[in-house]
Amino acid sequence: GQNIDQPTEMTATEGAIVQINCTYQTSGFNGLFWYQQHAGEAPTFLSYNVLDGLEEKGRFSSFLSRSKGYSYLLLKELQMKDSASYLCAYLRDSNYQLIWGAGTKLIIKP
């Protein structure tokens, strides 16, 4: 199968921390991506995890547990410009096909 799930929508407060979860089920896996997509725009790359653990990149961090089929994106010190959809996607085997979740719409409130 190629199921991948993430919450449809989340709300957080400016300056706070939010964690967006992503779970997947697949027989072949070669890494997990997070992308950010502002309304009406193209997705832009945030992170890529292929090994277990936490990757930190400024205010954004991404975590992967391959044994649990689980990843999360952690956003710290939220800013209004972080209001966007966050897409997780796993790479199926090594044939360069990405399987995408439906995206999590993050709403930041003042």
Next chain:
Amino acid sequence: EAQVTQNPRYLITVTGKKLTVTCSQNMNHEYMSWYRQDPGLGLRQIYYSMNVEVTDKGDVPEGYKVSRKEKRNFPLILESPSPNQTSLYFCASSFPGASGGYNEQFFGPGTRLTVL
């Protein structure tokens, strides 16, 4: 400026009228891909290309054709569009990663297609 361009950005057409959406990248990327994005379904891959003259079906190829005659261009062709192909389309490109790995994809600005 390194970029992926798509044209047109917006298109309203009628059922059965052949159309082509162009995609071009100036980053010398081997890999290119077409996606459609529909509410609640996320991005779904239509076709992809590992290099010139090499194309493969993605998950939703029905009703679409592609070609890769040059490295920089990867047009999407709808021979006989139908209303269920109304969607937001994205082209993307990247370098393949080493040892079967992967690199980030760069996306074009999107083409919003409406088929009446």
